[in-house]
Amino acid sequence: MTATAHMTAPSLQQLAPTIVPKVKDGDLATAQLGALVLGAALIGGAWATGGERFYFSYLVGYMGVLGICLGALFFTMVQHITRAGWGICVRRLAENIMGALPLMALLFVPIYVGFDHLFHHWVHPDPNDHLVAGKSAWLNKNFFVARIVIYFAIWIAMAFFFRRASLQQDENGDPAVSLRLSRVAAPGLLLFALSVTFAAFDWIMSLDPHWFSTIFGLTYFAGAYMAFFAFTILMAKWLGKRGYLRGAITVEHYHDLGKLMFAFVVFWTYTNFSQYMLIWYANLPEETRWFADRAEGGWGAIGTLLVFGHFFIPFGFLMSRHVKRNGVTLSIGAILLLVVHCFDMQFLILPTAGSHEQGPAEHGAGHVANAAEAVETGIARFTHDFGTYLHGVHWADFGCFVGLFFVLVGATLWNVRRANLVPLRDPRLAEALHFQNF
Amino acid sequence: MTNNTKWGVVAEFDSAASIYHAAEKVTHHGYTRVDAHTPFPVHGLDRALRQGPSPLGWIVVCCGATGICLAQLMMWWMNGHDYVFWVSGKTPYAWPSTIPITFECMVLLSGFGAVFGMFGLNRLPRLHHPIFRHSTIWRATDDRFFLSIEATDPKFDSRETVRFLESIGGKHVEIVEE
Numbered sequence: 037m038t039a040t041a042h043m044t045a046p047s048l049q050q051l052a053p054t055i056v057p058k059v060k061d062g063d064l065a066t067a068q069l070g071a072l073v074l075g076a077a078l079i080g081g082a083w084a085t086g087g088e089r090f091y092f093s094y095l096v097g098y099m100g101v102l103g104i105c106l107g108a109l110f111f112t113m114v115q116h117i118t119r120a121g122w123g124i125c126v127r128r129l130a131e132n133i134m135g136a137l138p139l140m141a142l143l144f145v146p147i148y149v150g151f152d153h154l155f156h157h158w159v160h161p162d163p164n165d166h167l168v169a170g171k172s173a174w175l176n177k178n179f180f181v182a183r184i185v186i187y188f189a190i191w192i193a194m195a196f197f198f199r200r201a202s203l204q205q206d207e208n209g210d211p212a213v214s215l216r217l218s219r220v221a222a223p224g225l226l227l228f229a230l231s232v233t234f235a236a237f238d239w240i241m242s243l244d245p246h247w248f249s250t251i252f253g254l255t256y257f258a259g260a261y262m263a264f265f266a267f268t269i270l271m272a273k274w275l276g277k278r279g280y281l282r283g284a285i286t287v288e289h290y291h292d293l294g295k296l297m298f299a300f301v302v303f304w305t306y307t308n309f310s311q312y313m314l315i316w317y318a319n320l321p322e323e324t325r326w327f328a329d330r331a332e333g334g335w336g337a338i339g340t341l342l343v344f345g346h347f348f349i350p351f352g353f354l355m356s357r358h359v360k361r362n363g364v365t366l367s368i369g370a371i372l373l374l375v376v377h378c379f380d381m382q383f384l385i386l387p388t389a390g391s392h393e394q395g396p397a398e399h400g401a402g403h404v405a406n407a408a409e410a411v412e413t414g415i416a417r418f419t420h421d422f423g424t425y426l427h428g429v430h431w432a433d434f435g436c437f438v439g440l441f442f443v444l445v446g447a448t449l450w451n452v453r454r455a456n457l458v459p460l461r462d463p464r465l466a467e468a469l470h471f472q473n474f
Numbered sequence: 475m476t477n478n479t480k481w482g483v484v485a486e487f488d489s490a491a492s493i494y495h496a497a498e499k500v501t502h503h504g505y506t507r508v509d510a511h512t513p514f515p516v517h518g519l520d521r522a523l524r525q526g527p528s529p530l531g532w533i534v535v536c537c538g539a540t541g542i543c544l545a546q547l548m549m550w551w552m553n554g555h556d557y558v559f560w561v562s563g564k565t566p567y568a569w570p571s572t573i574p575i576t577f578e579c580m581v582l583l584s585g586f587g588a589v590f591g592m593f594g595l596n597r598l599p600r601l602h603h604p605i606f607r608h609s610t611i612w613r614a615t616d617d618r619f620f621l622s623i624e625a626t627d628p629k630f631d632s633r634e635t636v637r638f639l640e641s642i643g644g645k646h647v648e649i650v651e652e
Contacts, residue, residue: 309570309573313574316570319562319563472518474515
C-alpha cells in the first residue's frame, strides 16, 4: 500500500452510480469516422477548387479551429489554478478537445506549403520597404519556422501533461495530483499567454507586415475562447443526446458555460473596440490602413455584421438566465457564435488575400472609388457592401472552417471514446455533481 | 410594549441542512409569508421557501438602458449640437468617441439600480425590525439558522404555528411582537 492510499477521493461509482463512466465499446465510432471523412472531404474539395486562394481559406478555418483547442487548454489550466469545483466534468471534455493539438500541428502543413503565398509581403519584400526591412530580425523564414516548432512544443507538452495527469488520477485517486496541477497551471498560463500572443502575431498579423497592434493577440484569444465555449456546449449537448454525461453535465453547468460564453462575447467586443478606438483616435497612417483595407471590397459589411452578430445580437440573446438554462436556445446561441467566429477570422485574414501586386497607388485609387460609393448609407450601403463581399468570397472560405471543425469533432470523439467521460476520482467531483447556481 | 400586535413566529435551527428541510416542510404545509435568516447563503433555500424570482434584474436593465440614453443625449447635445467643437479632424459626436462614456454611464446607473433597487425591495434602510426581539436572533450572524412565519400569513395561528415549528425541530420558538 502506498502512503497516500488512505486519502484517496471517493469515486464516481460511490458518488453517482447512475452516471455512465465510459463510452461503450464501438459506440460513437461511426460518428467519429463520419466527422473525419466529412472534414477531410470539405478540406480536399476546397484544395481542389481553391487554387492559390485555398491557403488563405485554410488559414481562416485553421486559426478558427486551432483557437478552440487552445481555449480548451486555457480552460483546463484556469480550472486548476482557481481550484474550481463546478467544472470538473466539463474539464474532462476540454482535456479531450485539447488532446487534438498534435493533430492540429500536423494540420499546419498546408500553411507551411502555402507559406510564400500567405506571407508574400515579408517573404519577398519590396527592397525599398524600410518598415518591413526593420522587422526582418523577427520576420524571416528560419526564425518563423523555429517559432512554429516552439509554439506547438509548448502547447502539446502542456496539453499532454495536464491530460495524462488527470487520466492517471482516475486510476490512483490521489488528491495530490490536483494540488500539483494547480501549481503547474500558474507558469503554464504565463507560457500560454505569450505563445498565443506571438502565434497570433505570426500567423495573422504578419499577413500585413506594416501593421501592428499590441492587443492583437488578446483579441484573437478572446474570440477563440468564446468559440471554445460554443464548441464545448454543442459537444456536451450532442453527447448528452447519445446518453452520455447525463447527470455529470447538468443544466447548472450549461448555465455556467453559457455565462462564460456570454462573458467572452463581451470581452471580444471590449478588446476589439479598444484596438479600433485607439487607432481611430491616433489616426496614424500605418495603423489606419489596416482598417481602411477592411472598409473596401465589401469588408465594411462584414465589419458591421461582426458588430451586430458578434456583440449586439448575442449580448441581448444570451443575457437572460432562461436562455442559458434552456438546451435549445443555448445551442442556437452557440451555433450563431461559431458562425460569426468564422466571419471574424475571414475579416482578419482575407482582406490581405490576393493583394500581392497592389501598390500604394492602387490603394489610393481604391479610396477614391470608395468615397464615391459612400453616398449610400445605412441598410443600402450594407446591402451593397455585402453583395461585393459575396462576389469576392470563395466557398472554401467557409468550407475549410467547417471541414476543420468536423476534423476537430472527430478528433475529440477519438479522445472521448478512449478516456473516462468524467474524472472518476477527482477530489472535487462531489462538489461538481452537486453544483447549483444561486 | 405599547402595542401588543404580533409580527410573527421565529424558530432557531442548528444547521443548514435542518433549516433546509424545515423550510420544505413549512411551505409544504401551506405557509407563504415565510423567510429564512442564515449566517451564509444556503444553496436551494430560496426554492425550498418557494420564493419567486427577484425583479431586481429588470430594475438593473432599465437603469442600464436609461444610462445609455442619458449619456448619448448628453454627448449629442453638448458635442454635436450646443457647442460644436472640431478636435483633430474628428466629426463632433462621432460614435467611437461616445462609447467609453456611454459604457461608464450604463455601468454607473446599473450599479445604482442594483444597490438602491435591492434597498427598495428589502425596504431598507430601517433602524429596527421586530425580529430583533427574538432572544437568540443575534446568532443569525454567527452559527444558527432562523425561520420566520409572519402573522399576516393566512394560515397563521399563534398556538398552531408555534407547535408546528417545534414539531419540525425548531428551538427557541418565540412569538415576536410588532
